[in-house]
Amino acid sequence: MATKVLGFAAIAALFHKVTCQQAPTPDNIASLLTWKCTNSGGCIQQSTSIVVDWVYHWIHTVNGSTSCTTSSGLDSNLCGSEQECYANCEISPATYDSLGIKTSGNALTLNQYVTSNDNAGKNYEMLQLLSQEISFDVDVSNLPCGENGALYLSEMDVTGGRSQYNPAGASYGSGYCDAQCGTGTWFNGSINSGGLGSCCNEMDLWEANSKATALTPHPCSVEGPYGCSGSACGSTGVCDKNGCGFNPYALGDQSYYGQGFIVDTSKPFTVTTQFVTSDNSKTGTLTEIRRSYVQNGKVIANAVASASSGFSGANSITESFCTTMDSEAGTLGGLNTMGEALSRGMVLIFSIWNDAGGYMNWLDSGNSGPCSSTAGIPSTIEANDPGTSVTFSNIKWGDIGSTVSDTGGSGSSSSSLISTKTSSTTTTSATRTATSSGATQTHYGQCGGMYYTGPTVCASPYTCHVQNQYYSQCL
Numbered sequence: 001m002a003t004k005v006l007g008f009a010a011i012a013a014l015f016h017k018v019t020c021q022q023a024p025t026p027d028n029i030a031s032l033l034t035w036k037c038t039n040s041g042g043c044i045q046q047s048t049s050i051v052v053d054w055v056y057h058w059i060h061t062v063n064g065s066t067s068c069t070t071s072s073g074l075d076s077n078l079c080g081s082e083q084e085c086y087a088n089c090e091i092s093p094a095t096y097d098s099l100g101i102k103t104s105g106n107a108l109t110l111n112q113y114v115t116s117n118d119n120a121g122k123n124y125e126m127l128q129l130l131s132q133e134i135s136f137d138v139d140v141s142n143l144p145c146g147e148n149g150a151l152y153l154s155e156m157d158v159t160g161g162r163s164q165y166n167p168a169g170a171s172y173g174s175g176y177c178d179a180q181c182g183t184g185t186w187f188n189g190s191i192n193s194g195g196l197g198s199c200c201n202e203m204d205l206w207e208a209n210s211k212a213t214a215l216t217p218h219p220c221s222v223e224g225p226y227g228c229s230g231s232a233c234g235s236t237g238v239c240d241k242n243g244c245g246f247n248p249y250a251l252g253d254q255s256y257y258g259q260g261f262i263v264d265t266s267k268p269f270t271v272t273t274q275f276v277t278s279d280n281s282k283t284g285t286l287t288e289i290r291r292s293y294v295q296n297g298k299v300i301a302n303a304v305a306s307a308s309s310g311f312s313g314a315n316s317i318t319e320s321f322c323t324t325m326d327s328e329a330g331t332l333g334g335l336n337t338m339g340e341a342l343s344r345g346m347v348l349i350f351s352i353w354n355d356a357g358g359y360m361n362w363l364d365s366g367n368s369g370p371c372s373s374t375a376g377i378p379s380t381i382e383a384n385d386p387g388t389s390v391t392f393s394n395i396k397w398g399d400i401g402s403t404v405s406d407t408g409g410s411g412s413s414s415s416s417l418i419s420t421k422t423s424s425t426t427t428t429s430a431t432r433t434a435t436s437s438g439a440t441q442t443h444y445g446q447c448g449g450m451y452y453t454g455p456t457v458c459a460s461p462y463t464c465h466v467q468n469q470y471y472s473q474c475l
């Protein structure tokens with residue numbers, strides 16, 4: 001991730017009993033079927049669901065409707081301490097429709113944001129992918145220049161920082177962190193009174209639109225979540241903010257990925273990423289991150305770097321690729337520390353976003369892709385491609401070689417699918433540029449905030465009030 005959105009997202013703390021909220025989230029929005037696979041037993045269906053990051057929920061007084069957040073952070077009268085905040089405030093379920101999130105069976109479509117599962121006490125699903133692989137289908141055909149449909153892993157706390165004062169924790173999407181070490185209102189589910197940055201290991205499996213794609217480890221020298229302060233949060237801090245990414249275009253193969261190219265982005269395809277260790281065991285060190293695709297039933301090998309790129313012949317991410325691409329990766333432990341995080345377990349996160357600061361040029365413009373340097377201006381995207389969206393489906397993880405053969409491209413597949421687990425995968429924020437017609441929002445409904453795209457006009461006599469940068473409300 002090279003940005004902002006995810007740096008903020010986050011975390012939670014102190015809210016009142018989740019059980020006192022109505023939790024009207026329809027199942028078809030929260031549930032996202034996934035598969036865990038082994039070579040010996042095939043793929044077993046998992047009852048997973050997704051949750052939208054905590055910052056996109058309305059936090060208000062218990063039994064009342066006064067916001068506990070203000071445009072500059074927490075309301076100090078209501079939330080002067082964790083105890084006060086817990087006693088005075090509660091969190092309401094997110095409104096998924098207006099966040100542009102839809103799930104159906106095994107597919108998640110993000111027109112924008114993400115979703116939530118409101119069962120108190122659930123933890124994040126921790127994927128342990130060292131010496132394993134993960135596959136998913138993606139449709140990027142509706143993602144123009146400047147958009148980023150992302151699927152990645154962050155080493156968040158398994159409970160989202162659940163505590164006495166934040167009993168909801170992961171079930172309301174708290175505890176966000178990533179390698180950008182962003183500073184927000186919350187850190188690991190608690191009030192961020194120390195102004196800490198929320199750092200953690202991040203593995204970007206997929207950051208892409210229809211023009212460019214990147215696979216990027218962002219190792220950190222610390223176990224996440226970690227609260228950085230001062231220079232430790234800086235550009236040469238504890239996490240590798242740039243990462244050592246594999247982008248076929250940037251590595252010299254400009255006709256590999258795109259509409260009508262070898263990986264044809266006008267149609268869905270399967271993406272497989274393998275985390276190979278020194279001795280092919282789960283206790284080895286991570287030595288290589290491999291990528292392949294399947295489209296129209298055909299396996300497509302990863303792109304190969306050209307001689308002029310300086311990485312001649314490279315078709316995967318190895319330690320030398322990583323440290324040559326990005327010197328900081330080496331000083332922060334490189335693939336070895338990335339592998340340790342993959343072994344401990346990481347949370348799967350989905351997002352769609354665009355980038356008002358840098359127009360996503362790092363991904364798809366200049367040396368990185370064919371887009372013009374101004375194509376990613378959010379207002380341009382909104383004007384030209386208001387329906388921009390990404391769909392991820394058929395998410396499967398497990399033994400190397402086990403996730404693709406069983407796929408067949410369609411969700412449910414063969415064999416006996418046993419629902420073994422209930423847990424939640426996470427999801428975060430995003431950006432969108434769509435919808436919102438002439439609809440009006442009702443009393444207490446959301447009417448604005450970063451990345452919000454629902455109705456912005458309140459039904460009379462209510463007017464829209466800014467509560468914080470993520471949330472404006474009809475009052």
Ligand SMILES: *[C@@H]1O[C@H](CO)[C@@H](O)[C@H](O)[C@H]1NC(C)=O
Nearest residue numbers: 020061062063064087088089
């Ligand atoms: C909120 O309402 C519930 C149910 O009516 C009540 O038991 C509780 O005491 C109220 N809490 C506050 C802080 O007013």
Ligand SMILES: *[C@@H]1O[C@H](CO)[C@@H](O)[C@H](O)[C@H]1NC(C)=O
Nearest residue numbers: 157159161162163188225226
């Ligand atoms: C995050 O919160 C969890 C749950 O309360 C706790 O066990 C863990 O130590 C916390 N980590 C940090 C770095 O604060």
